Amino acid sequence: MEILKNLKYSKTHEWVRVEEGIAYVGITDFAQHALGDIVYVELPEVDSEIAKGDEISNIESVKAASPIFSPVSGTIVKVNEDLEDDAELINHKPYDAYIFAVELSNPEEIEELMDADQYEEFCETEGSH
Amino acid sequence: MGNDQNLKRTPLYQSYSKYAGAKFVDFGGWELPVQFEAGIIAEHMAVRKNAGMFDVSHMGEIIVEGPDAEKYVDYLVTNDVKSMEEYQVIYTLMCYPDGGVVDDLLVYKYSKKKYLLVVNASNVDKDYEWIVKNKNCAVSIENISNEIVQIAFQGPKAEQILQKYVNFDLSSIKFFHFKDPVQINGIDCIVSRTGYTGEDGFEIYVGAEQGLRVWDYIYEKTRGDNVLPCGLGCRDTLRFEAKLPLYGHEISKDITPIEAGLKFFVKLEKDNFIGKEVLVNQVQNGVKRSLKGLEMIDKGVPRSGYKVFKNGKEIGFITTGSYSPMLDKNVALALIESSLKLNDEVEVEIHGKLKKAILVKTPFYKNTKKEN
Numbered sequence: 001m002e003i004l005k006n007l008k009y010s011k012t013h014e015w016v017r018v019e020e021g022i023a024y025v026g027i028t029d030f031a032q033h034a035l036g037d038i039v040y041v042e043l044p045e046v047d048s049e050i051a052k053g054d055e056i057s058n059i060e061s062v063k064a065a066s067p068i069f070s071p072v073s074g075t076i077v078k079v080n081e082d083l084e085d086d087a088e089l090i091n092h093k094p095y096d097a098y099i100f101a102v103e104l105s106n107p108e109e110i111e112e113l114m115d116a117d118q119y120e121e122f123c124e125t126e127g128s129h
Numbered sequence: 130m131g132n133d134q135n136l137k138r139t140p141l142y143q144s145y146s147k148y149a150g151a152k153f154v155d156f157g158g159w160e161l162p163v164q165f166e167a168g169i170i171a172e173h174m175a176v177r178k179n180a181g182m183f184d185v186s187h188m189g190e191i192i193v194e195g196p197d198a199e200k201y202v203d204y205l206v207t208n209d210v211k212s213m214e215e216y217q218v219i220y221t222l223m224c225y226p227d228g229g230v231v232d233d234l235l236v237y238k239y240s241k242k243k244y245l246l247v248v249n250a251s252n253v254d255k256d257y258e259w260i261v262k263n264k265n266c267a268v269s270i271e272n273i274s275n276e277i278v279q280i281a282f283q284g285p286k287a288e289q290i291l292q293k294y295v296n297f298d299l300s301s302i303k304f305f306h307f308k309d310p311v312q313i314n315g316i317d318c319i320v321s322r323t324g325y326t327g328e329d330g331f332e333i334y335v336g337a338e339q340g341l342r343v344w345d346y347i348y349e350k351t352r353g354d355n356v357l358p359c360g361l362g363c364r365d366t367l368r369f370e371a372k373l374p375l376y377g378h379e380i381s382k383d384i385t386p387i388e389a390g391l392k393f394f395v396k397l398e399k400d401n402f403i404g405k406e407v408l409v410n411q412v413q414n415g416v417k418r419s420l421k422g423l424e425m426i427d428k429g430v431p432r433s434g435y436k437v438f439k440n441g442k443e444i445g446f447i448t449t450g451s452y453s454p455m456l457d458k459n460v461a462l463a464l465i466e467s468s469l470k471l472n473d474e475v476e477v478e479i480h481g482k483l484k485k486a487i488l489v490k491t492p493f494y495k496n497t498k499k500e501n
Contacts, residue, residue: 036152036163036362037170039452040430040459042480058480060430062169062452063362065480084428 001123002029004095008110009119010071015095018110023072024098027059030123032094035061038087043079044100050076052109057099059090072109074102136160139186140278140340144348148358157251159187162360169362173454176326176367177494180284180291181359182347185325185332186340189253189274191246197266199241204402205260206236207386207395213238218305218321221394223256224404228385228411232256232376235323237307245319247279249376263403278340282347283330283367285496286354291331294350299331314346325364327371328496369449372422372462372492378433378448379420379462387411388464390420390491416467418445422491423461423475427484431461431477438476438483439469447477455494462491 003009008016013031017024032038040060050056055067056076078101083089089097104110114122137159145151150166162184164172175181193202203210208221217238223231232252237245248256257272264270282291292299297311299320307321319334335343348358365375372390374380379389386395387408397409425431431450436443445465453460461477469475469488476483 037168040428042429060452062366062454063163065430065432 003116003120005116008113010113012069014071016071016113021104022077023102023104025071025100026098027090027094029094032091035066037062038090041083041087041099044076046076046079048076071113072102072104074105076100077103139184140337141184141186141344144341144344156361159250161187163362164360165358167357169366170454172357172359172363173366175357176284176328176359177455179355180287181357183281183359183364185281186278187250188279189248189250190277191248191257191260192271192273193246193268194243195268196242198244198268201266201268202236202244207402209396209399210236215240216307218307218323222386226404228404228407229382230380230386231259233374233380252376276337278335278337280333280344281324283324283326283328285328287330290351290354290356313343316343318343325373326367327494366451366454369451370453370455370494385411388416388419418464419467420462420464421469422489423463423486424489425459425484425486429479429484430459436478437463437465453493460493
């Protein structure tokens with residue numbers, strides 16, 4: 001399982017990369033592996049206001065639909081339209097395939113997320129094998 | 130894996146650790162692999178293009194034996210048992226008096242005095258009780274589910290590949306027929322040309338203690354043939370594309386075989402059988418709801434239980450929905466108002482939003498080369 005050092009992580013297995021006040025959000029390698037073959041991602045609407053912890057979208061594997069939670073608060077400024085027809089990009093390159101990007105309304109929230117080491121420990125206690 | 134001590138495991142469970150990436154689910158109280166390393170789509174395509182093997186030991190087996198076995202099994206099920214040949218297999222349903230389904234099953238005929246019934250894992254105890262309760266003649270009924278390992282070897286190349294490693298003529302086993310005993314790796318097995326994938330293939334039954342030796346033998350021998358070990362995930366997508374019903378979805382105690390489009394397996398002209406009156410009535414007078422195929426027009430994956438609407442009015446629900454690997458589309462089977470026709474547009478409620486779908490022909494996939 002791959003965990004990138006320079007990202008932040010949520011307990012619901014989203015990763016966050018901040019570039020110039022914009023947080024890019026995707027799901028982790030752990031999450032894509034747990035979901036299996038991903039066939040569709042429901043992209044949220046640009047300009048929608050979201051709060052940390054909101055269920056804002058769904059990701060569909062062959063077996064089931066799983067909610068995606070926002071690890072941060074703000075306004076959605078961009079969604080990854082490449083995923084519209086190519087959702088399996090998330091299986092192949094989970095850390096390149098961001099799902100949505102948020103203009104942060106509360107940048108301190110980033111510090112509440114886990115770093116790579118903490119996330120690795122978190123995944124181990126989640127009962128991975 | 131292995132967190133829940135209450136889950137049952139098949140005798141083949143111990144071999145799973147040999148294959149990387151097995152993921153497990155609780156299926157009707159059994160801890161079973163949902164997929165192996167390749168993943169559901171790759172396993173699905175292996176079965177459609179080549180061959181795959183499944184541990185289906187969770188399935189139940191019940192023997193009905195005695196002077197009146199033919200009469201009794203014929204009374205229990207909807208299909209015609211009396212016209213079966215020896216060593217033939219039929220698909221059938223077992224119904225309640227109200228037409229609802231106790232279970233769907235395969236009936237293997239040894240003789241007029243001995244039948245093997247293969248039933249769904251989650252229904253074994255209920256089925257056994259039902260069969261015992263309705264007994265009205267000279268038969269003995271035995272649940273041998275725990276003594277049997279069942280392996281499904283499925284795919285268009287199943288015969289060609291398996292034939293290299295067994296010394297009996299597989300081509301002599303015709304579609305929906307079986308042989309018993311035949312030897313695989315020196316071990317006595319029952320082999321039938323049956324399956325739950327919409328492809329050609331075989332189901333192999335063997336005593337629980339020898340099961341692992343048969344599985345390992347076939348698995349090791351077929352390494353060079355690119356046969357994949359397959360999990361329940363693709364078993365479900367495969368049977369779904371071929372419109373093979375799953376108990377609890379397309380059929381249940383609340384959904385009759387007629388509603389589910391399984392009239393072919395209900396022989397209304399035969400003598401009395403449980404549920405006959407209601408089913409005859411449904412065929413004669415029609416049913417209000419029936420099983421139809423949908424293809425999504427809008428994006429989104431329809432799933433079991435989602436509601437279906439027409440012009441804002443609820444008209445039924447999805448029984449099974451999925452991404453179809455063969456069609457590369459999102460499709461569903463839905464139990465909806467019978468008046469709907471091919472090419473009608475409906476809406477499916479997905480995550481709180483109505484998404485457009487169109488009625489399409491089923492099955493979604495048919496192997497045209499399959500024997501019949």
